[in-house]
Amino acid sequence: MREKILQLKNISKAFPGVQALEEVNFDLETGEVHCIVGGNGAGKSTLIKILAGVYSPDGGEILLDGVRYERFTPHISRDLGIQTIYQETLLAPTLSVAENIFLGDSLINRNGVVKWKEIRARAKEILDLLEVDIDIDAKVRDLGIAGKQAVQIAKALANESRIMIFDEPTASFGRKEVDNLFKIIRTLKQRGVGIIYISHRIEEVFEIADRISVFKDGKSVAHHDSKEGLAFNTLIHEMVGRSTNQFYDRERVPVGGVVLEVENLRGSDVNGISFSLKRGEVLGIGGMVGSKRTELLRLIFGADRLLSGTVTYKGKTFQPKSPLQMMKKGFCMVTEDRAITGLLMKRSLKENIMICKYSKFPQMFLNMKEEERITRAEMERLSIKAKSPDQLVLNLSGGNQQKAILAKWLLTNGDIFIMDEPTRGIDIAAKEDLYQLIVEIAKNGGSVILVSSDMPELVCMSDRILIMKDGSLAGELLQENISEENIIRVIVGG
Amino acid sequence: MKTENKRLIKLKFSQTTLLFALIMMLVVAITCVSPSFLTWRNIRNVFMQNAITGIIVASMTIVMIAGGIDLAVGNQLSFLGCLLAVLINKGIPEGWSVLIVLAISTLLCAISGLIIANTTAQPFIITLGFMSVYKALALITAGGSDIPIRSFQWLGQTQLLGVIIPVWIFLFLFLIVALVLQFTKFGRSVYSLGSNEQAAYISGIPVKRLKVIVYAINGLFIGLAAAAMLSRLGSAVPTMADGYEMTVIAACAIGGITLTGGEGSALGSFLGLLFLGIVRNGLNMMSVPTFYQYLVNGTIIVIAVLLSNYNSRKKA
Structure with a gap:
């Protein structure tokens, strides 16, 4: 009873x-x-x-x-x-x-x-x-x-x-x-x-x-x-408070030629992964928690020690060594955990948004006026709701924090976006804003590698999906085969 | 939007404002008890007494905002003082001797920086170890006794606009540090590193290199402090700066820097140092016995840090 x-x-x-x-x-x-x-x-x-x-x-x-x-x-x-x-x-x-x-x-x-x-x-x-x-x-x-x-x-x-x-x-x-x-x-x-x-x-x-x-x-x-x-x-x-489809209906962007070739990447948890990424493509990476997707992304971005393997980008073959190196080449990394690897929680929105731009481009002195202007422009463009550029990011909502992370990378003018669970723990409205931004990146000729544990998100956003299992690739789904059932089939099967 | 900005600026200032108010109260209180406190002569004294530690507070501010710490500064200062005295007494030209000491000091701190940057060892423990190493080096260099110098006193004695040169060095370096922290990319990176090392690394800040640089700067400043101190004292004593690290770190802490890093400012540390200096000076003027001075000093450090802590928590 x-x-x-x-x-x-x-x-x-x-x-x-x-x-x-x-x-x-x-x-x-x-x-x-x-x-x-x-x-x-x-x-x-x-x-x-x-x-x-x-x-x-x-x-x-x-x-x-x-x-x-x-x-x-x-x-x-x-x-x-x-x-x-x-x-x-x-x-x-x-x-x-x-x-x-x-x-x-x-x-x-x-x-x-x-x-x-x-x-x-x-x-x-x-x-x-x-x-x-x-x-x-x-x-x-x-x-x-x-x-x-x-x-x-x-x-x-x-x-x-x-x-x-x-x-x-x-x-x-x-x-x-x-x-x-x-x-x-x-x-x-x-x-x-x-x-x-x-x-x-x-x-x-x-x-x-x-x-x-x-x-x-x-x-x-x-x-x-x-x-x-x-x-x-x-x-x-x-x-x-408004009607929306549970499956976000994204605008499709024509996918171009190969821009990035990842060959036999091997790290302490990743066992030799190869794939290619095309211009304007959103490449989803699916898999169970613990399938080492984050580890793969960190290897590509040079954040963890690479044991072997290479990356070919813009005609040059090299080994990712550090985030700074990869950033200079045009890579961007939206990390999984906002508080740990994403933001300087106790610092202002302005400082957080400017950090990557300053790292990438040589410059000795800060330009305070420019910072203010750029931050306000980004707040406007990505609709980041903050009281002012000086507000501590700690006091922003999860969705706005996530947008701040994206903003700091967009300012580097990179064209390979590596995104690890970019919409984790944020509300639907903010999610849709982020989806729109991802499509925007693809439209402007950028490419996105998207790791997500949110199945509908992976299904509706990806042009192609790779599925990882225990640090290796377990399968690939092309656009016409993408569905939740098929992803699960690859994960569970053999 | 405008008013919002104003409010934020006010909040930012509140911690240092509080400290400033405390210092003012202290000045009034001490002056009431011993009126000779508030004289040009005595104020100059306060600055002279704190110029050497002040130089190190300036660089420690950078180290601590970056999330590091260096406990070895006092003993390293003693060691470098002895080394410089030996070099000068050997007849090596003063300029060269100072340059050699500056280079060695920078290098030594860069080595601790390298160790801290490339291992997961805590800076607290690493520099604790170095503390003992420098103590030994100081004693070995001096051969166990004091080393009077035959020349070089001019640096510590010459006055410029009525104030000895070490005070000018201290003020100048502090100003530089304040400007660098506030207006340069390097300064911003230091705050980023202390605030969240992993996020800074992913955002393209070369964290390892930055750590080494930050410690090396500290070394350079310690070298300068050593030259100023030796010249001022006219003789190197192997234990002459023992315990300085406590004053230096306390000044930074009172000024609003935490052990985790990422917050604080040069102005805060400056006021922290001034606060401690005034307390010590005031106690001397009121002829409080040294034993009790330690007691008062310690209590004040604890209370001041609690206050600033409370204040910053309220802010968040």
Whole structure:
């Protein structure tokens, strides 16, 4: 029998200049998956942080098991059994799986000695329950993203959490990892855990949701008690407030002759990959997470040590040695992780946008006026929403950060764009802007290598798709054969 | 848009403004207790007392904004002072002796830079090691005793517009560092490197080379400081600059530079140094015993860093 464990009534929260949440109502029952969908800035993160006790709401009330709270603190939230499973895992990487699951729990005997036997036994028990095959003695840092997530879930179970919040849990997952996660979520449901699931990936939401709430601009704009008869496009329409196809319909650009020839590239994780790239082409690279696609891109861009192989570009054959060298030749690299390899988070938008231009072209002094002018022009051209060129990129939304990364490369006038998950974690409107920019690059005679784990994106954007598996090429799909089914067939087959 | 800009500029200034306000308060407080504090003579003294450390604060500002640190500066300074004294006493012309010392100092720091750039070793630990190496080198060079110099005192004694030359060197170098950090591509790269090394690398900044250059500059400045110090003291003592690294790093930290790098400014470090210098000078004027001075100094460093920390967190 399902019962309501959590009710949020008229929750509001404002930040300087933004009404992050406005009179939002939300509830959760035991053993259900309640999905929240919405673009960036819809208020999902704020809602989670209120539940986690990080923010206090300005108004409204929270009812947990019928008990009324005005706000939570992180401590209360945890004691009440609310646990958020974050994308960036909050685990101790150098400790074992078992230790992490019981981290912060005092499993010690009267003499203050750790009860190792019990910890290991109970850790095993929980992982078995979740039907996850992870060695309890393995170090967490040696696990993949999916493994780390499973450990977090196990830890939440060990804390007897009754409400688990998943915030974009599959952002960098391939299909297999998603399936495993969904299996775990179904187990959790059976045990009566209430699950709040937040994702940009609509198709996954359709698969796992019992109920769906749509957020937009801090309001809960729609609610569906069942997904029966609910159409994809209805949901997307509610999210963006305008109708759009789930499959972006890109403008096609005539593909020209070969501009780049990659031959037998070999790195510590990449086993001899060869392919060619044509003028005006968007070459997609598909594959599971861990198929070493990022590693391949880094090799081409000279960011990692190349063991052997060459690149032929504009009639010259050479070995990529450093990003600076490749940048000077006209290569651009939009990296996967905005905070780690993409941006100087604590510096201004202006500095971030100018960085590559300064690196590429010889110049000793900065031209402040020029910086201001260029940054404003780029903000205009790519519709980057920032208060001013001096705003810290840290305070921009994910979509705007991503556009800033693209902007800094566009300013180098390069013509080979290497893009690693360029639309990860950004909302649909920003995604479409980026798609348009990619098409623009192709139109201007540039070429794009696009790595994406987002299947619809890969399918609709690519002129041709290469599929990687364990550091090698597993197949190639030409334009007429591109479809999700075919990609999966190559990945799964042989 | 206009007002928005103004607001940002104001925020940017707030950290140094706070420090400036603190210094003003300090000046007023000390003057109340001992009125002779606020005299031209004494203010000149404060600058003279801090000129040598000041030269190194200038280059340490670059090193620390780039995300590095150099703990060996004090002992390296002592060593170079001894080396210079030996060279001068051997009869090598002063100009050549100084040039040799500058070259050696730059090279030595470039070596630590090379090690730091090409390995994953922490600069903190590497330079901690060098600290001990230089201590030994200083003692070995001096043969265990002080080395009075027979000439070269002119640099430390000559006054220009009523102020000794080392103070001018210090002010000049600081100005250069401030301008370079603010207005050159090199300065911008230093901030980028300290802010996010991986992103800087992908964006085409030659991070390894940059690290070596940054440390080498530090070496050059230490060499200059060594020449100024030796000339001023008239004699090389193998332990003459022991512990200077603490003052230098503290000045930078008070000025708003963090150990992670990517933030801070030359003006901030300058005010940080001034702050520490005024405190020390004030305590002397009030004849506070040295033992207690350490206590006050340490407490002030902790409080000042906490304040600037609090301030910067509020900003974010």
